[in-house]
Amino acid sequence: MKYKIPRGTYDIFPKDSARWHHVIDTFRRVAQSFGYEEITTPIFEMAEVFERSSGESSDVVQKEMYRFQDQKGRSFALRPEGTAGVVRAYVENHLDRVGGKSKFYYIGPMFRYDRPQAGRYRQFYQYGIEFIGSNNPYYDAEVIALEMQFLAELGLKNVSLEINSVGCAQCSEDYDEALRAYYKPHMDGLCPDCQKRYHVRPRRLQDCKAAYCRTLKAAAPSQLDYLDQDCKEHFTQVKSYLDQMDVKYQVNPGIVRGLDYYTNTAFELIVDALGAQNSIAGGGRYNSLISQFGGKDTAAIGFAGGFERLLLALEKEGIAGYEPIKPRVYLIGIGEAVRAMAIEYLSKLRKDGIYVEYNPDKSSFRAQMKAADASGARYALIIGEDELAAKMPTLKDLESSQQHSVDYRQLLDILN
Ligand SMILES: [Zn+2]
Ligand SMILES: [Zn+2]
Structure with missing residues (x-):
């Protein structure tokens, strides 16, 4: 055989398409019932769009982004995630000046040069929600409730919601100081990546999979102890709305998310049966991202989920069989x-x-x-x-x- 599919990608044959469509249709229906409308942005953008949003020191930008130059030598990248493109479109079309609330959902392929493994691909498909235009904690709860309802309507049962607050820029600076103080005596034992992270973005140390770095995580200070009054109150309100919406959650101070732009609420959906790659969706607030893109200071929150792991999770619970359509x-x-x-x-x-x-x-x-x-x-x-x-x-x-x-x-x- 002469031609092979690129590593980390896959074909979707008709027998699997029925399952895909079921998942996509369910997501659209639930998103629409919450008042969200579809936005579609290009699969490639100026590389800067992602460098700006994800943070130049992030693993995504440093190691995983597919970059290329076009015929005129301009630098582009295949999108590694969906939020940056939506925010670019939002600011470019002056929606920040119009004001009001924007409620978007999107569905499409993303690209990361990563080591392929179960449920992890180089071209992978995400669905996501972006709510832009308010810092009201009600909306944090709304986007979380939307995701939970979507999973419930698919029939997924063994999924847990973990939430955290990473605070605003001010609280996270205080927290970074506390982390540096904590890690300083262990400096020599840290892996080379973490020695860099220590200076640039110490909270990234908690994501590290290296053996010694991992042992330090448990006793590290928690962001929740370094929230100012406003951020504490915001988090309390989010939890209270979730209670009222009957959404079950656990607070996990270890949820920090891999991207730089998160502020305040951060959350992840975990399916234990999936093993090491057990997160099927996640998101959080990104109140400073719109202004970083040159827009008016505008609060926002969103999440993204991956189809591949979601389908694996459904399979593990025996929710896989969708009958092919028969001729009439x-x-x-x-x-x-x-x-x-x-x-x-x-x-x-x-x-x-x-x-x-x-x-x-x-x-x-x-x-x-x-x-x-x-x-x-x-x-x-x-x-x-x-x-x-x-x-x-x-x-x-x-x-x-x-x-x-x-x-x-x-x-x-x-x-x-
Ligand atoms: Zn704060
Ligand atoms: Zn490390």
């Missing part, structure tokens, strides 16, 4: 003489939205009846020389085996 009617045309009439019915029924199956390669009536049964169709529409002469086809109910001739109106009535 199987058209059997016998002989060259009737071909024109057969094709006429085939085209008319399809235009009227009926799923008709037809196989011009099978010649004998027996072979065609066998194919009709195998297709799972409820009816067979038979056109032979008698039907041609009468200008009326025969409709056979494959369940009851009864058959009679029908004109087109009767046929449509029965099939609809």
